[in-house]
Amino acid sequence: MINRKPLEASLAAVKKAFPKAKPKLGMILGSGLSEIAEAFEQLGVLPYAKIPGVGAAGVAGHAGRLVWGKSAGIETFIFQGRRHYYEGVGWEAVATPLFLLKSLGAKAVFLTNAAGGTNPKWKPGDLMIIEDHINMMGVTPLLGTHDPFWGPRFPDQSFIYDQQLRAALARAGKQSKVALRRGVYFAGTGPTYETPAEVRAWRKLGADAVGMSTVPEAMLANAAGLRVAGLSCITNMAAGILNQALTHQEVFETSQKAMANMKKLILQFWKELGRAGL
Numbered sequence: 001m002i003n004r005k006p007l008e009a010s011l012a013a014v015k016k017a018f019p020k021a022k023p024k025l026g027m028i029l030g031s032g033l034s035e036i037a038e039a040f041e042q043l044g045v046l047p048y049a050k051i052p053g054v055g056a057a058g059v060a061g062h063a064g065r066l067v068w069g070k071s072a073g074i075e076t077f078i079f080q081g082r083r084h085y086y087e088g089v090g091w092e093a094v095a096t097p098l099f100l101l102k103s104l105g106a107k108a109v110f111l112t113n114a115a116g117g118t119n120p121k122w123k124p125g126d127l128m129i130i131e132d133h134i135n136m137m138g139v140t141p142l143l144g145t146h147d148p149f150w151g152p153r154f155p156d157q158s159f160i161y162d163q164q165l166r167a168a169l170a171r172a173g174k175q176s177k178v179a180l181r182r183g184v185y186f187a188g189t190g191p192t193y194e195t196p197a198e199v200r201a202w203r204k205l206g207a208d209a210v211g212m213s214t215v216p217e218a219m220l221a222n223a224a225g226l227r228v229a230g231l232s233c234i235t236n237m238a239a240g241i242l243n244q245a246l247t248h249q250e251v252f253e254t255s256q257k258a259m260a261n262m263k264k265l266i267l268q269f270w271k272e273l274g275r276a277g278l
């Protein structure tokens with residue numbers, strides 16, 4: 001269950017720091033992807049430590065700052081670094097970015113992550129449009145007493161990843177000449193990477209990419225009526241696909257190599273969204 005108090009306190013802190021902010025879009029940057037914010041015009045920066053609901057981000061590769069920025073004329077809140085369920089501090093830190101976005105009138109959120117690829121034909125550095133997800137976390141942030149802020153008691157999830165946004169992302173890929181794959185993102189709780197047997201099983205269940213985030217954010221955003229788009233950076237082949245161990249170092253290094261492509265793609269995506277009148 002999500003405690004509203006720290007979320008309301010976060011909203012007050014952000015309104016105080018950025019009294020004129022009216023973000024139309026939000027973006028959450030996953031592991032190693034914080035640098036993408038530098039491609040945006042910066043209107044303000046607020047460290048997570050000053051946003052009560054989020055607190056200091058605890059994972060290497062996650063910068064831990066809210067950047068109030070703009071690109072293609074679209075005012076955007078960029079969350080440089082995310083909080084995860086596996087950090088064990090509850091759902092508030094995960095939910096706060098969505099709470100802020102919805103409360104300040106944003107229409108959509110773009111979720112990015114680093115993920116393991118389960119398709120042997122794919123390569124580290126590939127980028128995947130998230131078409132749908134499978135929640136293997138065994139929990140959801142919407143458990144507990146119903147809070148109408150997060151939509152109806154039984155949110156529909158037939159169309160979480162907005163079709164128009166997916167099409168705009170695909171167009172941005174073509175225009176920026178960044179190849180894009182598409183597939184299903186599969187979330188476990190982490191913080192362990194998967195076993196090879198789990199990866200084989202999950203692939204059979206429909207996973208194209210495996211990771212430890214994004215799904216709770218997508219569920220909350222969708223329930224609250226925000227449109228959702230998602231992109232996975234395949235930073236490594238999932239466990240057992242190659243005969244080698246997985247490390248956070250590899251995840252981080254691949255995300256750095258993919259950065260130039262991601263920046264190009266995302267700037268073009270914003271242009272597409274601007275054109276589409278978002």
Ligand code: HPA
Pocket residue numbers: 114115116117193194210211212235236237238239246251
């Ligand atoms: N599994 C889970 N999470 C991940 C992976 C992975 O292989 N790579 C990056 N995040």
